[in-house]
Amino acid sequence: MNPVLRWFHQLGSPPTFDRFAARWSPWAFVLAIATMGVGLYGALFVVPPDYQQGDSFRILYIHVPSAWMSLFVFALMALYAAIALVWRIKLCEILAMACAPIGAAFTLITLATGSIWGKPMWGTWWDWDPRLTSELILLFLYLGVIGLYHAIDDRRAAARAASLLAIVGVVLLPVIRYSVVWWNSLHQGQTIRLLGESSIDASMVPPLVWMLVGTKLWFVGSLLARARADNLAREAGKDWVLRPAGTTR
Template identity: 75%
Template sequence: MHPLVRWFHQLGSPPYFDRFAARWAPWCHGIGAVTMAVALWLALFRIPADYQQGDAFRILYVHVPMAWMSMAVYLGMAIYAAIALVWRIKLAEILAMACAPIGALYTAVTLATGSIWGKPMWGTWWDWDPRLTTELLLLFLYLGVIGLYAAIEDRRQAARAAGFLAVVGVVLLPIIKFSVTWWNSLHQGSTISLTGPSHMDASMQLPLWLMVIGTHVWFVGALLARARADNLRREAGKAWIAETA
């Protein structure tokens, strides 16, 4: 068996995953937090004000990475949930359910920073703009997954029911992505593009990409920590738990 395949098989073992998560979650939290702090410092003190939006544009360095993560985490949750539904892999269930609170946090921050940014740009805290409305629906989907998982006592059944909702809800992601092009929208188009031209000067992009890296690394740490806690709750009473206590 290939070493990488063997490692994935080992990772599915509750004791092995517990050791793996306990080791790497703090590192990911620390590296992610430091990277985000550096990105914020650069965004606030080293990048000049925008020639049109002034200092208000600086919230972009939080808003955009959080918006990207709100959708990326949901996609990851749906993939884990689909794997769990098809192959009944317990760790996939745990990881899918661990994604939901983190993704909900990213989405809530996206909505909050979008409202703060919208006030000076649009003259209002909230508008039922297609992008804002669909992002709010994404938050409701996250909360629905969290609520459904908490409402059913049997953890395996709860994960399957909530996972099915996560898989069905993935259809919202392309609607969020293309809402600014499909409908008339107050929301501006993409500022940064990985496949096409970007509307931000290259000298102003470093804090953004550092924040993107930081949010991803912090997410991995948060995912491992939450999944480890759920794994320990499910495995309570097993012999290996007593051995590691």
């Protein structure tokens, strides 16, 4: 077997995943804090004020990475859910369900920072704009996945039911992505592109990149930590869980 495939196969073992998550989640958090620290310093003290929005535009460095993560995490959750349903891989169930609270947090930050940014720009905290409304629906979908997972006592059955909702909900992602193109919207169009030239000033881009990397690392740390906790809860009573505490069966 290919060494990489063998490593992924071994990672599906609950004890192996527990050791992997315990080792790497703290490093992901440390790197995330350091990376986001660099990004926030650049956003607050290096980048000049915007010629139209002044200093209020700096909330972009929280809002945009959170918005991108809200979509990325849901897509990843749906992917894990599909793998879990097709191949019955328990670790993918755990990872899919661990994604939901993290994605909901990013979505909530997106909505909150968008409202704070919208008040001076639009003169209102909230408007039933297509982008805002679809992002709010995304938050409800995350909460639906979380609620469904905790509403059923059987963890495997709960994960399968919540996974179905995650897969169905993925159709919302292109709606959010292209809402400013398909409908008249208060929300500004895309000004930052990973591929191609962005329409914002080049000096504003480096701190944003740092923040994007930092939020990804924070997500990795959070995902590993939450998945590890769920994995331990499901495996409670097994020898490999009890052994570190000095308990024998």
